């Protein structure tokens with residue numbers, strides 16, 4: 001029997017083409033199996049921004065509202081969903097693996113600013129022969145090292161075997177690697193393909209492609 005979405009469970013997100021944090025929050029909620037209503041806000045809409053402020057004191061998305069509890073910030077959303085849906089496997093069952101998972105999710109959450117600004121998520125875009133400057137290249141090197149360590153330790157196909165929180169955190173990076181034609185080794189390329197082949201990802205990408213117009217300033221940095 002299909003589960004009905006709790007009307008009080010809402011995930012506020014913005015552009016599906018550009019908002020990498022929205023994608024992370026949305027994937028986390030989907031992986032958790034928590035029925036929710038999606039609420040889209042345009043990043044440049046002043047009224048919408050005023051409304052987001054009531055929900056999310058950081059004025060940032062994603063923001064999850066569940067049973068009257070408001071959770072902004074993607075890491076907090078992931079941890080909250082893991083508490084609400086402990087059997088969804090967002091975090092690994094093994095303590096050491098769980099610590100490893102939290103560490104790499106933390107690295108994604110607080111780091112890689114050069115990659116994030118130089119190669120913004122843009123699902124509709126494709127920029128072959130994109131020139132990657134050295135600081136962004138260093139971020140790519142670190143990310144692929146993280147991935148390879150995970151494949152070696154947990155055997156793939158996702159970072160900790162089964163898909164989970166770390167894959168939601170790194171999924172926008174996989175899209176950037178494809179958008180900007182980043183040359184990867186076979187294992188990392190296969191992982192990117194695995195991310196893009198997830199049914200949830202296909203739904204998101206299709207919706208991103210259907211988004212009306214490009215937002216000029218976001219082509220530069222988001």
Ligand SMILES: N[C@@H](CCC(=O)N[C@@H](CS)C(=O)NCC(=O)O)C(=O)O
Pocket residue numbers: 014018019020021022043059060061062072073074075109222
């Ligand atoms: N650390 C935050 C980052 C969230 C974030 O930067 N969100 C961007 C969208 S990708 C945003 O809401 N931007 C709104 C704005 O700049 O007006 C998180 O983990 O959720």
